[in-house]
Amino acid sequence: MALLGVSRRRTFRSGAVAPEVFASLLRSALGRPITTEFREEGDTFGPIHVPADKFVPSFRSSLPPCLLDFDVNRRLWGAQTQRSLQNFDIGGSREKMPEPIVRAFGILKKCAAKVNMDYGLDATIGKAIMQAAQEVAEGKLNEHFPLVVWQTGSGTQSNMNANEVIANRAAEILGHKRGEKFVHPNDHVNRSQSSNDTFPTVMHIAAATEINFKFIPSLISLHHSLHAKTIEFKDIIKIGRTHTQDATPLTLGQEFSGYATQVKYGIDRVKNTLPHMYQLAQGGTAVGTGLNAKKGFDVKIAAAVAEELSLPFITAENKFEALAAHDAFVESSGALNTIATSLMKIANDIRLLGSGPRCGLGELILPENEPGSSIMPMKLMNFQNFQGKVNPTQCEALTMVCAQVMGNHVAITLGGSNGHFELNVFKPMIASNFLRSLRLLGDASYSFERNCVRGIQANCERIAKLLHESLMLVTSLNPIYEQKIGYDKAAAVAKKAHKEGTTLKQAALNLGVLTGQEFDELVVPQKMLGPSD
Numbered sequence: 001m002a003l004l005g006v007s008r009r010r011t012f013r014s015g016a017v018a019p020e021v022f023a024s025l026l027r028s029a030l031g032r033p034i035t036t037e038f039r040e041e042g043d044t045f046g047p048i049h050v051p052a053d054k055f056v057p058s059f060r061s062s063l064p065p066c067l068l069d070f071d072v073n074r075r076l077w078g079a080q081t082q083r084s085l086q087n088f089d090i091g092g093s094r095e096k097m098p099e100p101i102v103r104a105f106g107i108l109k110k111c112a113a114k115v116n117m118d119y120g121l122d123a124t125i126g127k128a129i130m131q132a133a134q135e136v137a138e139g140k141l142n143e144h145f146p147l148v149v150w151q152t153g154s155g156t157q158s159n160m161n162a163n164e165v166i167a168n169r170a171a172e173i174l175g176h177k178r179g180e181k182f183v184h185p186n187d188h189v190n191r192s193q194s195s196n197d198t199f200p201t202v203m204h205i206a207a208a209t210e211i212n213f214k215f216i217p218s219l220i221s222l223h224h225s226l227h228a229k230t231i232e233f234k235d236i237i238k239i240g241r242t243h244t245q246d247a248t249p250l251t252l253g254q255e256f257s258g259y260a261t262q263v264k265y266g267i268d269r270v271k272n273t274l275p276h277m278y279q280l281a282q283g284g285t286a287v288g289t290g291l292n293a294k295k296g297f298d299v300k301i302a303a304a305v306a307e308e309l310s311l312p313f314i315t316a317e318n319k320f321e322a323l324a325a326h327d328a329f330v331e332s333s334g335a336l337n338t339i340a341t342s343l344m345k346i347a348n349d350i351r352l353l354g355s356g357p358r359c360g361l362g363e364l365i366l367p368e369n370e371p372g373s374s375i376m377p378m379k380l381m382n383f384q385n386f387q388g389k390v391n392p393t394q395c396e397a398l399t400m401v402c403a404q405v406m407g408n409h410v411a412i413t414l415g416g417s418n419g420h421f422e423l424n425v426f427k428p429m430i431a432s433n434f435l436r437s438l439r440l441l442g443d444a445s446y447s448f449e450r451n452c453v454r455g456i457q458a459n460c461e462r463i464a465k466l467l468h469e470s471l472m473l474v475t476s477l478n479p480i481y482e483q484k485i486g487y488d489k490a491a492a493v494a495k496k497a498h499k500e501g502t503t504l505k506q507a508a509l510n511l512g513v514l515t516g517q518e519f520d521e522l523v524v525p526q527k528m529l530g531p532s533d
C-alpha cells in the first residue's frame, strides 16, 4: 500500500495519469481484474484523461485510502478540475473545499443562468444549467467536487470545477455526452463571470447562510438555557469571587445573568456583521470593472440570490473592494473571536464552579454524561446529595473549540490583510477557516447547551457553607460610620476571625465593636445583593 501511495504521487506530479497506470494501480491494490474507463476532456492546455469509471460498489470498501480519492463514480468534472487534482495534491480529501461553498456555487450558477437568459442565453441550455446547478445546491453532486482548499488563491479551480460539473450534467440532461461541451463550462455556465467575482460571491452566500440558518439558532438556544438558569437560581445567594479570591455575595442567578448577556451580545455582534456579508461581488468580473458582463447583471443576480435564499443580498457598493479585500470576513470572524472569548470565560467558570467532588469549589453539579476516567473508579452518579467525580467534558470540548476559533481568526486576519492590488488571493483559506469556525462554534454551543447547561444544578448546601465561612461579609460593615465602625474596624474584625479561626460575629463581639443583635441586623447576605437606598 505504501508503494502505491508513492507511485501515485510520482505519477501525478509528472503530469497526466495514464489510464493504464491507474488501472494497474487499482488491479494491484485489489488483487483482481477490474474494468477502468477514462474519457478524454480538454481545455486550452490540451487533452487530459478524466477517470470515468463505475467501480463495482463492493470494491470501494476494499480500496486503500490513497486510491479512495479517485473512486468517484461517474465523474462529471472536466479538464481543469483534473489538472488541479494532479497539481495540488495537498492534504487529500480531508482538506476538500467546504460543502457550504459547493452548495453556494450551485445557487450562484443557477441564478447566473436565470439572469443570463434575460440577456440572451439560449433558454434550453439555460434551463438545463439551472436544473444541474440546483442538484449542486442540494448537495446531490458533492462527490464531483474533489478539489482541496490549497489551490489558487482566487478559487479559480473550484469555480471551474463547478462550471465543468454543471456543464457536463446539463449536457447529459439534454441528451449529450459529457466532455463534448454541448454545454460549455466557460461560455455558458461561467457567462458574464470571472472566478474573481464568483468566488467572493459564494464565500458571502455560504457565510450568510450558515450564520443565519445554523450558527445563530445554536447561540439562541444557549442563550435561552442560560437565561432559564438565571431565573432558576435567582434566590441562591453565594459568595462572589474577584481575582479568584473571596469577595462580596451575589446570587447564582446574577452570576448566570452575566453569562446569558454575553451570549446575547454575541448574537447581536455577529448579526451586526451581516450587512457587509450581504453585499455580493458578482458583476465585478476580473478586476471590479464588470468587463464582459452586461449592464444591470450585478443588480439582477444579487436579487435572484436574495429571492432564492430569502436573505437580503444586494450587489456590492464597490466591486473593487469586494474583489480585493475580505474585510467583511475579518469583521465577522472578529465577532466569532469575541464569542469564542465569551464562551471560553463561561465554560471556564462553569468547570471551576463544578470542581470537586470533595476538594474543589463544588458549587455546581454538572450533568454526568459519560465515564470520565479510565483509571479512577470514583465515577458514581450524583445521588441523594452525593456528588461523584464528574469531569467537565463539555466545557473542555467548548474551550478547545474556542481556542481553534481564535487561531482561525489569526489566519483569516493574515489572509484579509494580504490583498494585492485588484485581488485578494487568500480566498479559499479565508472561507474555509471562517466556515470551520462557524460550524465548530455553533455545534459546540449546541452541545454545551444540551449536554451541560440545561442540566446544571446548584449545590445549595455547599454554596451556603462557603458563603457563611467567608470573611468578606464583613464588607457590609464598612459604611456604618455613624456607629463608628468603617473600613479599619471592619478589617480588624475580619483579621481577628481569620487568625483565631472564629466566625466574624464572634470576633466582632470579642473586639467589642458590635453587640450580637447589631451584628445580626447589619451582616445580612440578602441585603448585600445590590446598592442600598
Ligand SMILES: O=C(O)C[C@H](O)C(=O)O
Residues within 6 Å of the ligand: 154, 156, 193, 194, 195, 196, 286, 423
Ligand atoms: O479565474 C479567473 O476568472 C481570473 C483569475 O483569477 C485571474 O485573475 O487571473
